[in-house]
Amino acid sequence: MRKKQGRLTIVKQTEVARDSYELVLEGELVKHMSQPGQFLHVRVDESEDLLLRRPISIANIDPEKEQVTMIYRAGGAGTKRLAAQRVGTEVDVLGPLGQGFPLEEAKRGEEVLLVGGGIGVPPLYYLGRRLVENGARVTSVLGFASQADVFYEQPFKQLGNVHIATADGSYGAPGFVTDVISQQSLDFDVLYSCGPTPMLKALTARYRERRAFISLEERMGCGVGACFACVCHVENGQAHEYRKICTDGPVFPVGEVVL
Amino acid sequence: MRKKQGRLTIVKQTEVARDSYELVLEGELVKHMSQPGQFLHVRVDESEDLLLRRPISIANIDPEKEQVTMIYRAGGAGTKRLAAQRVGTEVDVLGPLGQGFPLEEAKRGEEVLLVGGGIGVPPLYYLGRRLVENGARVTSVLGFASQADVFYEQPFKQLGNVHIATADGSYGAPGFVTDVISQQSLDFDVLYSCGPTPMLKALTARYRERRAFISLEERMGCGVGACFACVCHVENGQAHEYRKICTDGPVFPVGEVVL
Amino acid sequence: MERLQISLPGLEMKNPVMPASGCFGFGKEYGQFFDLNQLGAIAIKATTKEARFGNETPRVAETKAGMLNAIGLQNPGLQGVIEQELPRFDDYDVPILANIAGSTMDDYIEVAAELSQQRNVSAIELNISCPNVKQGGIAFGTVPEIAAELTKEVKAVSAVPVYVKLSPNVADIVAIAKAIEKAGADGLAMINTLLGMRIDAKTRRPVLANQYGGLSGAAIKPVALRMIHQVSQQVDIPIIGMGGIQTAEDVIEFLLAGASCIAVGTANFTDPYTCPNIIRDLPHWLDRLEVQSITDLIGGSWNE
Amino acid sequence: MERLQISLPGLEMKNPVMPASGCFGFGKEYGQFFDLNQLGAIAIKATTKEARFGNETPRVAETKAGMLNAIGLQNPGLQGVIEQELPRFDDYDVPILANIAGSTMDDYIEVAAELSQQRNVSAIELNISCPNVKQGGIAFGTVPEIAAELTKEVKAVSAVPVYVKLSPNVADIVAIAKAIEKAGADGLAMINTLLGMRIDAKTRRPVLANQYGGLSGAAIKPVALRMIHQVSQQVDIPIIGMGGIQTAEDVIEFLLAGASCIAVGTANFTDPYTCPNIIRDLPHWLDRLEVQSITDLIGGSWNE
Numbered sequence A, B: 001m002r003k004k005q006g007r008l009t010i011v012k013q014t015e016v017a018r019d020s021y022e023l024v025l026e027g028e029l030v031k032h033m034s035q036p037g038q039f040l041h042v043r044v045d046e047s048e049d050l051l052l053r054r055p056i057s058i059a060n061i062d063p064e065k066e067q068v069t070m071i072y073r074a075g076g077a078g079t080k081r082l083a084a085q086r087v088g089t090e091v092d093v094l095g096p097l098g099q100g101f102p103l104e105e106a107k108r109g110e111e112v113l114l115v116g117g118g119i120g121v122p123p124l125y126y127l128g129r130r131l132v133e134n135g136a137r138v139t140s141v142l143g144f145a146s147q148a149d150v151f152y153e154q155p156f157k158q159l160g161n162v163h164i165a166t167a168d169g170s171y172g173a174p175g176f177v178t179d180v181i182s183q184q185s186l187d188f189d190v191l192y193s194c195g196p197t198p199m200l201k202a203l204t205a206r207y208r209e210r211r212a213f214i215s216l217e218e219r220m221g222c223g224v225g226a227c228f229a230c231v232c233h234v235e236n237g238q239a240h241e242y243r244k245i246c247t248d249g250p251v252f253p254v255g256e257v258v259l
Numbered sequence C, D: 001m002e003r004l005q006i007s008l009p010g011l012e013m014k015n016p017v018m019p020a021s022g023c024f025g026f027g028k029e030y031g032q033f034f035d036l037n038q039l040g041a042i043a044i045k046a047t048t049k050e051a052r053f054g055n056e057t058p059r060v061a062e063t064k065a066g067m068l069n070a071i072g073l074q075n076p077g078l079q080g081v082i083e084q085e086l087p088r089f090d091d092y093d094v095p096i097l098a099n100i101a102g103s104t105m106d107d108y109i110e111v112a113a114e115l116s117q118q119r120n121v122s123a124i125e126l127n128i129s130c131p132n133v134k135q136g137g138i139a140f141g142t143v144p145e146i147a148a149e150l151t152k153e154v155k156a157v158s159a160v161p162v163y164v165k166l167s168p169n170v171a172d173i174v175a176i177a178k179a180i181e182k183a184g185a186d187g188l189a190m191i192n193t194l195l196g197m198r199i200d201a202k203t204r205r206p207v208l209a210n211q212y213g214g215l216s217g218a219a220i221k222p223v224a225l226r227m228i229h230q231v232s233q234q235v236d237i238p239i240i241g242m243g244g245i246q247t248a249e250d251v252i253e254f255l256l257a258g259a260s261c262i263a264v265g266t267a268n269f270t271d272p273y274t275c276p277n278i279i280r281d282l283p284h285w286l287d288r289l290e291v292q293s294i295t296d297l298i299g300g301s302w303n304e
């Protein structure tokens, strides 16, 4: 029986962009984490008014220090409460969960395009680090709503070229990540992406036949495959066919499931 | 409109006996507090699983520092959570509420007996301090379950004679406060008491015709007289007659209400 | 503040916020905390023909995100309310919704007839759903025909508009609401409390002296929203929505579900400033949702 | 561990704790967290005749101290369950309670007949109360006569004992329970979820794609306890109690109310170790209450 739950201690919590927090947790459970694109199912606190955990992606891992980093937007009740927690507090974490990005798809020397939108950017950072370790060549295209929302530009720069787009044009290129890809004529051997559904749809339309992998979001109950909350339809599948985002995903090859 | 709600800051929280905590709060609202026997209706924290406030008596006031002390037993869900809160945290407090002990009943030079049981002891401390200031002579009889539960013996000693009783005989006189009063033949001009109902019943049976005042407990909703949760019957009253413990009490002359 | 105004039968409200019956006494207590004239209306505690002590204590118990109450309709009786409680509202300019209850149809009729003639009573709230009254009460609220008959009788004698307060402890809330509308009710109030209980694991006994009590608070909000959503699509009379409202955002949810105004019950106990805080926050929500008036939101989850 | 044992029709349980249907899949997921043999029993996800996708997403929403779900009975269908899911329990020594659902009486009968003959199925849990199935389902659970007829038909074909799972969305739970007992049920399971909804104030739309969903979790515990307290005093068949159970203390409350064993639903999502933790803590509660066996507590709030 592999241990999948633990209490991790907050060692750092900082606002890295408007309402976006970088949370570093430390503890033994981190030993079990290594796959980029997997997520943690985080209990907000011990009080009993918010019963559901929050799924948040792994943004980085430091195996030596047994530390895991997440970056999340404090938008609703739960994440706001999480953001108010101080260093030293313990957080109840389930994970690592799900199927992450397939690292082995990008061979040494291949061109990889990381395409992230908003709060979908975090898992791409750890993915990029691992890909660079493996000898892939990484270009990142990161889209945000506006300048105040941009984070992690510098860390991504250490992995390779970075293009930033903002919807309101207040920073980087104006428009969406797909605009940047077109304008810069960016090409790739493998593409990995995480972000809002419209972005994933646009990428799917363009790259249905390519080696491309996307990470999806859905409201979750259990996070472990038991409750059937997080299913999606399969493209060209039978009416009752499905994939569970929590256990079959959150990462799928482009075109496998209906967005 | 008199201000009755405020956010006070925890300046001290210490365990003074088994599961019993002394909590000192500081803030502007303390200005409005002066009557011994009144209580504060305390919100446990900001989470929304425990909607009801907890009524806790004022145990001491330092008007200069704008500090109020409460002593409470961490028994149930709410008080346990309160006990876990650290110095610096703000606590949402409603109060002071209710009718406290009538100070003016004890004239200068009169003999006062304070009779407290368990977690009913705290309000008697501030009462005793005020009575001594007024020139009354104070004797305290304090009952606890056992030695581990005893608190505030020293502070009470500064007010006058103190007799401690423990139900299991592990400290002071074995037995109940009423046993001590009998054995020591303690007499008084005015008696003030707070503690468990059986104790209050025994005192009522003995001192129905005397100048005696007792403080009652009941489960509360609003704490301000609006919800009718905390009523009690009136002795020899009509069937529908009542007193509200939160606004008519918690202190009543002995014999006024049905215990 | 016109953006918050709403005009309902008998109730000209400055804003859609009133305290719920039984959670605000007869007004004076919370009048210590804020100016009652800020409120859209006030629903006062249930009045019965005779003075009642109600149930024995303990009468309230805490539950997760909720509470149980078994007050048992304690009140000073019709004459007591008329003589001691109502005159106090002379000093205020806020419509009063007088909640009435009884154990027999005759009781209801007598109380409605007399109370509705008092100055300071703007409308009647017919409580056919209090789960804590042993005789009568509960049955009125669960059988459409009886609820309709009672409504008709009370309407016949009432000098002011009549709102009927529904019990959520039913299988088909729409059937009851429609029967009551047909019987002539001017509006509905929903929901009253869900019947529940707590047991003390240590003493092995029910926590409430009355064993069962009414569950209120945030815990029941999803049930309230669902019932209002169902009923508002099937009736044409306005609904006073309630059940677990704590914030302006909650109010928006209720308006979108189909309520025309709302009442705040249990949340007053958690924070006595809940009503004024909601009134303060509502305009920000209107801005955010880019609507001019709260009336633009009523039923917005299904009528757009 | 004899103190925790309880023997019910078809279910020889080491302890009174089972995961609730729909909250534990078909077992394998939580099998990664602890040894399923620790459990008293396992209630598996509802099986319908054909494979079902269920409702569109979002299918869950959070509420204060609770959650809404509108899964819509997704499952691989009768043959899928028999071929893919049930064989996995060959490796375990724990009774399986197979929850079944359908939209017509014939569906139920067919599923019950075949599923009840499978090795690894110890008893049937007849779900007549799922609020998320549009046709049929809900009506079965709210009308005593229909509930009774369905029970009778399923009993007639089932090779194992039948527990009927009641809907709480009714005015008179006792009438339904008695009708079902009379129709031959071996036991009752209660409660299923309360029908509720959430509206997103920002988008102005219901949060769930299906609009309504079933409310579960701590929020509904008081309603569950009240219903079990009412029903257990009026029927002689055992009750599987559920609704918001999170701790061993909650379990004691349910036993005292009149349940013979309990199921844990939503709490598995908050903490996957809820069931084993409860099983670990129950003996301490027995010590504290000075009773030898959990059977000494059943109905203890009213039968002592």
Ligand SMILES: Cc1cc2nc3c(=O)[nH]c(=O)nc-3n(C[C@H](O)[C@H](O)[C@H](O)COP(=O)(O)OP(=O)(O)OC[C@H]3O[C@@H](n4cnc5c(N)ncnc54)[C@H](O)[C@@H]3O)c2cc1C
Pocket: A039, A052, A053, A054, A055, A056, A057, A058, A070, A071, A072, A073, A074, A075, A076, A077, A078, A079, A080, A119, A120, A122, A123, A216, A217, A218, A219, A220, A250, D061, D062
């Ligand atoms: C696999 C996965 C990975 C994710 N990684 C990240 C990440 O790295 N950083 C980040 O900021 N966000 C991430 N999200 C989204 C994140 O889970 C939600 O933003 C968060 O749950 C919202 O909680 P709340 O308390 O702010 O909102 P509330 O409105 O209080 O949430 C109420 C309920 O809805 C759920 N919910 C609300 N929005 C979403 C959403 N977009 N996706 C899933 N559930 C939702 C919550 O989990 C909760 O159960 C991820 C989601 C998934 C499924």
Ligand SMILES: Cc1cc2nc3c(=O)[nH]c(=O)nc-3n(C[C@H](O)[C@H](O)[C@H](O)COP(=O)(O)OP(=O)(O)OC[C@H]3O[C@@H](n4cnc5c(N)ncnc54)[C@H](O)[C@@H]3O)c2cc1C
Pocket: B039, B052, B053, B054, B055, B056, B057, B058, B070, B071, B072, B073, B074, B075, B076, B077, B078, B079, B080, B119, B120, B122, B123, B216, B217, B218, B219, B220, B250, C061, C062
């Ligand atoms: C006027 C007054 C003054 C009090 N002063 C003190 C004091 O100075 N120190 C102290 O330790 N205790 C005092 N109490 C008792 C104190 O209110 C309860 O111990 C406390 O509310 C229990 O909360 P909990 O979270 O521990 O228990 P829980 O079991 O979680 O409480 C659940 C609910 O029941 C209520 N409740 C439970 N026990 C009591 C009780 N004995 N009296 C009233 N309500 C109860 C709680 O307020 C809450 O609403 C006083 C009570 C009253 C009425």
Ligand SMILES: Cc1cc2nc3c(=O)[nH]c(=O)nc-3n(C[C@H](O)[C@H](O)[C@H](O)COP(=O)(O)O)c2cc1C
Pocket: B221, B227, C020, C021, C022, C023, C045, C046, C069, C071, C073, C099, C127, C130, C165, C191, C192, C193, C215, C216, C217, C218, C220, C242, C243, C244, C245, C263, C264, C265, C266, C267
């Ligand atoms: C302590 C208390 C007393 C109540 N008394 C009454 C009453 O007298 N008449 C009535 O119609 N409803 C009464 N109610 C029900 C409330 O008016 C309201 O319908 C219910 O509590 C749901 O709203 P909430 O969740 O905001 O409290 C009472 C509720 C509580 C908590």
Ligand SMILES: Cc1cc2nc3c(=O)[nH]c(=O)nc-3n(C[C@H](O)[C@H](O)[C@H](O)COP(=O)(O)O)c2cc1C
Pocket: A221, A227, D020, D021, D022, D023, D045, D046, D069, D071, D073, D099, D127, D130, D165, D191, D192, D193, D215, D216, D217, D218, D220, D242, D243, D244, D245, D263, D264, D265, D266, D267
């Ligand atoms: C996600 C989810 C799925 C459920 N699926 C089923 C089901 O398939 N069949 C059934 O009888 N009950 C189902 N239920 C109801 C539970 O079995 C249980 O009766 C209810 O959730 C109350 O218990 P709880 O508060 O512990 O969750 C489901 C509940 C949830 C939360």
Ligand code: FES
Pocket: A219, A220, A221, A222, A223, A224, A225, A226, A227, A228, A229, A230, A231, A244, A245, A246, A247
């Ligand atoms: S969240 Fe429960 S199955 Fe995916």
Ligand code: FES
Pocket: B219, B220, B221, B222, B223, B224, B225, B226, B227, B228, B229, B230, B231, B244, B245, B246, B247
């Ligand atoms: S607690 Fe509400 S009237 Fe006393």
